[in-house]
Structure formats: C-alpha cells, structure tokens
Amino acid sequence: MLPRFRHGMAPAVRISRRRNYATASNQVNIVEVGPRDGLQNEKGVIPVSVKAELISRLGRAGVQIIEAGSFVSPKWVPQMAGTAEVLAKAERFPGVRYPVLVPNQKGLDAVTSLLAQNPASPPLTDEISIFTAATDAFTRANLNTTTAESLERLAPVTRAALDQGLRVRGYVSVVIACPYSGPVDYARVRDVAKALVDMGCYEVSLGDTVGMGTPAQVSEMLEEVKKSVPVENLAGHFHDTYGTAVSNVLTALEHGIRTIDASIGGLGGCPYSPGATGNVATEDVLYALQGSKYHVAGTKDGTIDLEQMVDIGWWISEQLGRESTSRAGRAIRARRLREQQKAKL
Ligand SMILES: CC(C)(COP(=O)([O-])OP(=O)([O-])OC[C@H]1O[C@@H](n2cnc3c(N)ncnc32)[C@H](O)[C@@H]1OP(=O)([O-])[O-])[C@@H](O)C(=O)NCCC(=O)NCCSC(=O)C[C@@](C)(O)CC(=O)[O-]
Numbered sequence: 001m002l003p004r005f006r007h008g009m010a011p012a013v014r015i016s017r018r019r020n021y022a023t024a025s026n027q028v029n030i031v032e033v034g035p036r037d038g039l040q041n042e043k044g045v046i047p048v049s050v051k052a053e054l055i056s057r058l059g060r061a062g063v064q065i066i067e068a069g070s071f072v073s074p075k076w077v078p079q080m081a082g083t084a085e086v087l088a089k090a091e092r093f094p095g096v097r098y099p100v101l102v103p104n105q106k107g108l109d110a111v112t113s114l115l116a117q118n119p120a121s122p123p124l125t126d127e128i129s130i131f132t133a134a135t136d137a138f139t140r141a142n143l144n145t146t147t148a149e150s151l152e153r154l155a156p157v158t159r160a161a162l163d164q165g166l167r168v169r170g171y172v173s174v175v176i177a178c179p180y181s182g183p184v185d186y187a188r189v190r191d192v193a194k195a196l197v198d199m200g201c202y203e204v205s206l207g208d209t210v211g212m213g214t215p216a217q218v219s220e221m222l223e224e225v226k227k228s229v230p231v232e233n234l235a236g237h238f239h240d241t242y243g244t245a246v247s248n249v250l251t252a253l254e255h256g257i258r259t260i261d262a263s264i265g266g267l268g269g270c271p272y273s274p275g276a277t278g279n280v281a282t283e284d285v286l287y288a289l290q291g292s293k294y295h296v297a298g299t300k301d302g303t304i305d306l307e308q309m310v311d312i313g314w315w316i317s318e319q320l321g322r323e324s325t326s327r328a329g330r331a332i333r334a335r336r337l338r339e340q341q342k343a344k345l
Pocket residue numbers: 037040070071072073074075076077101103104105106107108110131142143144171172173174207208209237269270271
C-alpha cells in the first residue's frame with residue numbers, strides 16, 4: 001500500500017502553486033533537463049563555468065524552464081556537487097524558471113540556505129523536483145529506500161517547500177520497465193503518481209528511464225495513470241535508448257500531455273539506469289513539432305529557437321569531447337555545411 005497525503009493548504013494558495021503552465025490547449029512546454037539529467041552521469045569533471053554557460057545559452061535561445069542541477073549527495077552523484085555555484089553564476093532571463101532536484105530534507109535545506117544567501121529578485125530558483133520510482137528495486141538503487149518509504153520521507157519535504165513558497169514537481173522513474181525488476185505494473189505507476197499529486201506536486205513527470213518504451217506501451221501506461229491523475233498534472237520524460245523517444249513524445253501529446261522533458265544534444269541518463277542513453281533531444285522535439293498543431297512555448301518570439309539550440313547542442317557536446325546525438329541537430333549542421341560549401345563555389 002502506498003501512503004495517502006493531504007497537504008492541507010488554503011485553496012487560493014493551492015490553486016496558484018499547482019498551476020500548470022500549459023494554458024492554451026495546444027501549447028507545449030519544454031522542461032530542458034540537459035544541465036541536470038544531461039550532465040549528472042558524466043564521468044569527467046565539468047567546470048562550474050561550463051554548466052553555468054550552458055544554462056545561460058539555453059535561456060538566450062528562449063527555453064523557459066531549465067532544470068539547473070541537483071542538491072543530492074555528492075557521494076552518490078558527484079557531478080552535481082557545484083549546483084549552488086552554477087545557479088549563482090548563470091545569466092538569468094525574465095520569465096525563465098530554474099527548478100532543481102532535491103531528494104530529501106538536507107537537499108531542501110541547501111536550497112533554503114542558498115536563497116537566504118542570495119536574496120535576488122526573481123529568486124535563483126522557485127521550484128524543487130522530488131523523485132521516486134514505480135519499483136522498489138529502482139528506488140533502492142537511486143534513493144536507498146523503498147518506494148513507500150521514499151513517499152513517506154518526501155511528504156514533509158514537500159510540505160516544507162510549499163510553506164516557503166516553492167513549487168514542487170514530482171518524478172516517477174521506470175514507468176515502463178525497470179533495469180532491475182523488468183516490466184512495470186502500470187497500476188503502480190498510477191498510484192505513485194497520484195501519491196505525489198496528493199502530496200502537493202503541481203505536476204508529475206513520468207519517466208521511461210530505461211528508454212525502451214514503445215508508443216503502444218506508453219499509451220497503455222498513460223490510460224492507466226489518467227484514471228487517477230488529471231492529464232493536466234502529467235508530463236512526459238522519455239529516454240531514447242531504443243530510438244522511440246520522439247514517437248513516445250507524440251503519443252503523450254495525443255493523450256493530452258502538454259509538458260515534455262527533453263535534453264539538449266540528447267545528453268544524459270540516470271546513473272542508476274545501466275545501459276540507458278540520454279533523454280529525447282530537445283532539438284528533435286522542436287523539429288518534430290514544427291508545422292504541427294502544437295506550439296512550443298518559449299521566450300524567444302514566443303518559442304524556442306531551433307537553430308540556436310542546434311548550436312548549443314554541438315557546443316556542449318564538444319565540451320564533453322563528443323558529437324551531438326540529436327538527429328535533427330546533426331542533420332541541420334550537415335545542411336549548413338553543405339550550404340557553406342556551395343556558397344564558396
Ligand atoms: C537520498 C540519498 C542521499 C540517500 O542516500 P543515503 O546514503 O541513504 O543517505 P544518508 O542520509 O545516509 O547520507 C549519506 C551521506 O550523504 C549526505 N547527504 C544526504 N543527503 C544529501 C543531500 N541532499 N545533499 C548533500 N549531501 C547529502 C549525508 O550527509 C551523508 O554524508 P556523510 O555523513 O557520509 O559525509 C542518496 O540516495 C542520493 O543522493 N540519491 C540521489 C540519486 C540521484 O541523484 N539520482 C539521479 C537523479 S534521479 C533521475 O535521474 C531520474 C529522473 C528524475 O531523471 C527521471 C527518470 O529518467 O526516470
């Protein structure tokens with residue numbers, strides 16, 4: 001049995017904090033997770049200046065929600081150790097939000113003290129993301145506890161965050177398959193997602209952490225979750241290990257989901273999901289939605305600039321000593337090179 005929560009806030013406050021950002025019916029919000037999910041699994045040390053520059057460039061390209069890092073144990077995820085410095089150093093843009101991942105009270109305390117030390121307006125961050133998983137095996141690997149215990153631990157953290165005016169987003173990992181225990185029971189995904197919403201999360205991001213979900217599986221999973229959680233409170237988070245991530249994004253949109261997590265250059269992966277590749281590349285989502293009934297929201301002329309994102313994808317990949325894995329990013333760059341060569345002739 002998973003615990004049930006009531007966060008007991010005054011209705012007026014609850015409505016504003018639970019606000020979902022997809023206002024127009026076909027407006028799609030991108031949560032850019034590159035600086036967090038994208039970089040957390042990197043082996044080499046990435047300087048704070050590079051992480052901050054990545055966030056600044058994403059802001060310049062029109063990205064309006066940038067997950068900036070994590071306040072987790074540096075023993076568990078060393079790459080996220082400098083998040084406070086990164087947040088303080090990154091260039092900030094009006095209307096852009098910078099959520100950070102928090103696993104426990106210690107993580108929230110770190111956010112609270114960062115905000116107290118940097119009384120900027122707007123604040124360095126106004127949102128935390130908490131996370132758990134649909135299986136005990138994955139939750140043990142990622143949080144050193146069971147799913148039910150993680151929810152028990154996260155409830156007071158969420159209450160404390162809401163009480164200090166922070167928004168709280170939730171993640172459920174391994175919504176299709178678990179690297180440790182195999183196929184996942186979608187009723188369990190539904191119950192964990194509902195527990196997070198009942199706790200006070202304004203949105204729950206459903207993670208195909210392993211990246212092996214097919215559109216048919218994603219569809220079946222969403223049908224189950226929607227029985228208990230309104231689709232306005234759901235987001236999609238698809239890794240691209242088997243090349244189905246863009247299709248899964250489109251499937252989620254057809255189900256009414258309007259917030260999609262994506263990672264610049266297709267960076268990333270959870271350190272506790274062996275063999276999984278990065279998130280769906282933000283460039284690939286932007287390209288796939290061009291000319292469709294969906295409009296991607298952003299701060300650059302109302303959207304996100306695909307050409308600029310392609311440059312950022314290549315820039316950060318080069319910083320990491322590799323090439324961008326975004327299919328659209330590679331194709332657009334190859335097209336540009338062909339055009340440059342033609343212009344020289
Ligand atoms: C939750 C714990 C800490 C439990 O880990 P634990 O070892 O049970 O915790 P503990 O309370 O015994 O603490 C161990 C040490 O960590 C310290 N510590 C404890 N908490 C913090 C903190 N917040 N910030 C900094 N330090 C902390 C604590 O002070 C102590 O230090 P020591 O006394 O040994 O020197 C650990 O399991 C952890 O940090 N896990 C995070 C793992 C993680 O970040 N995973 C990746 C993110 S999730 C993800 O990628 C999936 C997602 C969201 O993208 C969606 C998807 O794709 O599915």
